[in-house]
Amino acid sequence: MANTVVSLFSIVLLCITAAQGRKTFHLNNVWPTSYAAINDVDGICTTMVETQGYTCEEHKVTTEDGYILSLQRIPVGRSGEKADKPPVLLQHGIFSDASTWLVNSPDESLGFILADNGYDVWLANVRGTQYSSGHTSLNPNDKAYWDWSWDELASYDLPAFVQYVYNYTGQRMHFAGHSLGTLMALAALSQGQVLNMLRSSVLLCPIAHMNQITSLPTKLAADIFIANDIYWLGISEFNPSGGAGSKFVEDICNKLNINLSNLESLVTGPNCCLNSSKPDVSSEPTATKNLIHLSQMIRKGKIAKYDYGDQGQNMKHYGQPVPPFYDMTAISNEFPLFLIYGGQDKLSDVNDVQVLLNDLKDHDKNKLVVLLKEDYAHLDFVSAVNANQMVYDPMMVFFKNN
Numbered sequence: 001m002a003n004t005v006v007s008l009f010s011i012v013l014l015c016i017t018a019a020q021g022r023k024t025f026h027l028n029n030v031w032p033t034s035y036a037a038i039n040d041v042d043g044i045c046t047t048m049v050e051t052q053g054y055t056c057e058e059h060k061v062t063t064e065d066g067y068i069l070s071l072q073r074i075p076v077g078r079s080g081e082k083a084d085k086p087p088v089l090l091q092h093g094i095f096s097d098a099s100t101w102l103v104n105s106p107d108e109s110l111g112f113i114l115a116d117n118g119y120d121v122w123l124a125n126v127r128g129t130q131y132s133s134g135h136t137s138l139n140p141n142d143k144a145y146w147d148w149s150w151d152e153l154a155s156y157d158l159p160a161f162v163q164y165v166y167n168y169t170g171q172r173m174h175f176a177g178h179s180l181g182t183l184m185a186l187a188a189l190s191q192g193q194v195l196n197m198l199r200s201s202v203l204l205c206p207i208a209h210m211n212q213i214t215s216l217p218t219k220l221a222a223d224i225f226i227a228n229d230i231y232w233l234g235i236s237e238f239n240p241s242g243g244a245g246s247k248f249v250e251d252i253c254n255k256l257n258i259n260l261s262n263l264e265s266l267v268t269g270p271n272c273c274l275n276s277s278k279p280d281v282s283s284e285p286t287a288t289k290n291l292i293h294l295s296q297m298i299r300k301g302k303i304a305k306y307d308y309g310d311q312g313q314n315m316k317h318y319g320q321p322v323p324p325f326y327d328m329t330a331i332s333n334e335f336p337l338f339l340i341y342g343g344q345d346k347l348s349d350v351n352d353v354q355v356l357l358n359d360l361k362d363h364d365k366n367k368l369v370v371l372l373k374e375d376y377a378h379l380d381f382v383s384a385v386n387a388n389q390m391v392y393d394p395m396m397v398f399f400k401n402n
């Protein structure tokens, strides 16, 4: 069963790559020259936070590699009382943005719940998402703008967000990430980055190891391998009306009978507790390189930097012929961690989480909270109508203790 799930995920990842590639390039055609204007009139504060009666501030930070990213801050709860607890930085996962913390009602959405409980809430948006599409010299129409994977999200975007909030508030903060947002934190923490500015970290559906790939049926593995290589070519020659690369992957998806409109539950697992009367949230673009990097992790079962697939290129980027590993055992044993995962989750599946927990086996027992929610899948942790009791209440107890 686990193998089927993982192989399915690999294929689906490629199918998404295809779909996403189209979307990204479509968006590129209509990308406004100045996103700042849109941000002010039509940003997350205006459309999702103030509409619920909350105060909201738009902030911007520029990363060391030139990406101009947006953050939203909710500094006051509904009671009108200013936050009297530390800042909390919320980091969304792949294909989403800060709206992920705001889609349900104020009593159900983490962004609002934290503000109502006296926390100073900061919402991050990574590069490439619609409200973080600025750059000091590039724009999303440039291929170079999309030349990144989660390596850069961990080494540039996350440190920029954390440093900005730390500078602005003068306080160390709690962090909570979902899905790829947890990998950003784990990668940064394993390298000792941002540690001195954080009080603790919450990992909702942690993504770290994706080891199951070793037992993939050979044929499927071969298909994925080929599809990846072809996709590489597809990038450099991408043609909005459908280049050879995207066509090839689309054919695989069609042959495997994967219904692209059912992708969400195929990828995330059967979410138990979403509000079915809420409209679907639109998905945000990501770099194709980011998806290839994730496929590499599945294929190799290792957490390593992006593999250029060529010793010369790897030498050039890393000074060694193979990409360096991220060592999860290097995370400081005294750093407070709250890890919660779902029994139905296909992305952050229980076996892979066990491997991560094994890496953390020497962690100070008083500094590590681990919870399993048997009936939850990937999206329940941010969107379930009962996540307030199941996830956010214990999370706030953890914050209080740390």
Ligand SMILES: *[C@@H]1O[C@H](CO)[C@@H](O)[C@H](O)[C@H]1NC(C)=O
Pocket (backbone or CB within 6 Å): 061, 160, 163, 164, 167
């Ligand atoms: C934080 O403050 C330091 C010192 O003033 C400054 O050098 C740095 O650029 C600031 N970083 C951010 C992200 O605001």
Ligand SMILES: *[C@@H]1O[C@H](CO)[C@@H](O)[C@H](O)[C@H]1NC(C)=O
Pocket (backbone or CB within 6 Å): 259, 260, 261, 262
């Ligand atoms: C794909 O799924 C959608 C939504 O569930 C459904 O309406 C559609 O008929 C399906 N298409 C195929 C080819 O099965």
Ligand SMILES: *[C@@H]1O[C@H](CO)[C@@H](O)[C@H](O)[C@H]1NC(C)=O
Pocket (backbone or CB within 6 Å): 105, 108, 275, 276, 277, 278, 385
């Ligand atoms: C589901 O969403 C609808 C529309 O926003 C809302 O009226 C309803 O109260 C929600 N249900 C739950 C259980 O939160």
